Amino acid sequence: MLAEVSGRLACEGRIGRTDSLPLFAVTGGAGDKSACGIANMIEGVSQVRGRGASLERQCGIMEGHRFALAGIELAGNPAHLRMVSTAVGKSFHLPFEISRIESRQARRASAVSPAVEPMADEAGVVRSCPGAAERDDPAILGEPVKRPRLGHGAATEQRRADKKDVDAHRSATVKRGRMFRFLALAPLLLVVGACKPPPDQRYFMPMASAAQGKAAIERVGCGSCHTIQGIYWPQGKVGPKLDGLANRALIAGRLPNRPDVLASYIRNAPALLPGSSMPAMPVSETEARDIAAYLYQEGEH
Amino acid sequence: MFEGWPPPILDPAGPYAGSIATLSWILFAMAAVVMIVVLGALYLALFGRRTIQSKLGGKTVIWLGGVAFPAVVLTILLVYGLSLTRHLSSPVNGNELRVRITGEMWWWRVAYLDQRGREVIQDANELHIPTGRPIVLELESADVIHSFWVPRLSGKLDMIPGRRNLMRIQADAPGIFGGQCAEFCGGAHALMGFTVIAHEPARFARLIEARRKREREAPADGGTGAQLFETAGCAACHRIAGTGANGLAGPDLTYVATRRTLGAGILPNNRGTMIGWIGNSQAIKLNNKMPPYTVLSAEQLTELAVYLESQK
Numbered sequence: 082m083l084a085e086v087s088g089r090l091a092c093e094g095r096i097g098r099t100d101s102l103p104l105f106a107v108t109g110g111a112g113d114k115s116a117c118g119i120a121n122m123i124e125g126v127s128q129v130r131g132r133g134a135s136l137e138r139q140c141g142i143m144e145g146h147r148f149a150l151a152g153i154e155l156a157g158n159p160a161h162l163r164m165v166s167t168a169v170g171k172s173f174h175l176p177f178e179i180s181r182i183e184s185r186q187a188r189r190a191s192a193v194s195p196a197v198e199p200m201a202d203e204a205g206v207v208r209s210c211p212g213a214a215e216r217d218d219p220a221i222l223g224e225p226v227k228r229p230r231l232g233h234g235a236a237t238e239q240r241r242a243d244k245k246d247v248d249a250h251r252s253a254t255v256k257r258g259r260m261f262r263f264l265a266l267a268p269l270l271l272v273v274g275a276c277k278p279p280p281d282q283r284y285f286m287p288m289a290s291a292a293q294g295k296a297a298i299e300r301v302g303c304g305s306c307h308t309i310q311g312i313y314w315p316q317g318k319v320g321p322k323l324d325g326l327a328n329r330a331l332i333a334g335r336l337p338n339r340p341d342v343l344a345s346y347i348r349n350a351p352a353l354l355p356g357s358s359m360p361a362m363p364v365s366e367t368e369a370r371d372i373a374a375y376l377y378q379e380g381e382h
Numbered sequence: 383m384f385e386g387w388p389p390p391i392l393d394p395a396g397p398y399a400g401s402i403a404t405l406s407w408i409l410f411a412m413a414a415v416v417m418i419v420v421l422g423a424l425y426l427a428l429f430g431r432r433t434i435q436s437k438l439g440g441k442t443v444i445w446l447g448g449v450a451f452p453a454v455v456l457t458i459l460l461v462y463g464l465s466l467t468r469h470l471s472s473p474v475n476g477n478e479l480r481v482r483i484t485g486e487m488w489w490w491r492v493a494y495l496d497q498r499g500r501e502v503i504q505d506a507n508e509l510h511i512p513t514g515r516p517i518v519l520e521l522e523s524a525d526v527i528h529s530f531w532v533p534r535l536s537g538k539l540d541m542i543p544g545r546r547n548l549m550r551i552q553a554d555a556p557g558i559f560g561g562q563c564a565e566f567c568g569g570a571h572a573l574m575g576f577t578v579i580a581h582e583p584a585r586f587a588r589l590i591e592a593r594r595k596r597e598r599e600a601p602a603d604g605g606t607g608a609q610l611f612e613t614a615g616c617a618a619c620h621r622i623a624g625t626g627a628n629g630l631a632g633p634d635l636t637y638v639a640t641r642r643t644l645g646a647g648i649l650p651n652n653r654g655t656m657i658g659w660i661g662n663s664q665a666i667k668l669n670n671k672m673p674p675y676t677v678l679s680a681e682q683l684t685e686l687a688v689y690l691e692s693q694k
Contacts, residue, residue: 305659306654306658
């Protein structure tokens, strides 16, 4: 079911025009990964007037990836992503199953819409995957196509596998000139790369701010029950310590440790686990996501 | 973290804090002028011409600058300062609203008094006042010296065991004003906060009337939470008016659900912090007199929190 997808978007740009091409990639089978997380994993190169231009990403939540757990429908990971890229000579690589690619007209009224040819045939996207209507059927979504990988080792392995694919793809598509540029940058990249490991993609929280999460934690007083890394006071002892949360497999010992589940649990724990001593907390949905982002970020250290 | 916290110290919200703030600014300004004069004299003494240096070292300058100038300036300041802040200690008529606030380690007992000085409403850690009129606070202490300080409403005044100090506060507009114990009183001194809430007079009258009614009437049956409150031992230290809970060692919980904070101005008041406080307050405020209730189950903690949420 999980298909490697490589698509190519070809369009003719006009001189002096930097039309942006919104590309809607509708993902449904990415399981534990949010759409914006996927957007960050897409490796893309576009050549504008002979120069390599970086892929410009702009993610918007088009629709929630609904996921039912214990009878409660969670707000879910954003499942639809929109990439707005300078759409000239674009090639991209998706290490995920996606259900369809839609190309849209450029929004600018003055822009002549470029000839867009989503290479769905070549990629076999539409044929091999269920249609959008089917995808959004909650009955199908109830059973994730791909099981969420749990545990740090699994994630690392997956990252390595992804990277291999990406490298192979890049070597096939990238011109040689870029290679020299890369070699010149290599020492710098090594230095930068040695500072901090890349964040775990499983816990990538799109549009959530860890700093605001910390403010929310202090405002509602999560610390009165939990000892949380980075919160100096209070350090309560009624609930579990929350450091290392990113490496934990289960929330409260029973729920899968996924960003959307964690955010919903923070907001209304008794709804997910009746009898839990953690009450519903007075935070908004956004604040709950911010808090989850903070807990994952601090928990990684 | 909370509204009104941390309280700004030079932002008066009433006449009593206002005169103190004025005096502070005048003192700052005077000190700045004296500082500039002294630094100028120092510069001349070090790098000035010989003639100026010898003049600066003369007897005239010392008598004028070192004796006459401070004597005159300080006398003027003393007279001005005393007259400016005279109303802070003006005599109490006896018909003002009176509230007795007792400092405890580490929280505040609050009792609203009637005209004859009897305590009619009990509360803790929070004071409701009407705007636009002075309120007389009777400051006492139950154990060690505390100091009552709500910076936007008045200055600091110590709470001394065995003494009753009178303080006036007044708020000109409705608002929420943070306070803090300003005299080191033991381990959790820093976690001894206070909140003053000023209401429009009509609203304040309604609030007091509702509370007087509440003190007279027994509340509706609280169910299992109320039973648990008595069997688990909470009732031995805490009072809830009209129930069997009549302990006086800890803060009165009759209106606990209306408070903005828990644990004396330190935690937001919601079900989560209530459970955290009951379950193990020692982790939050070390050495406070409430023991950790690690014997209670999750259901019992929730029941207690729900019961306390209905106390308003």
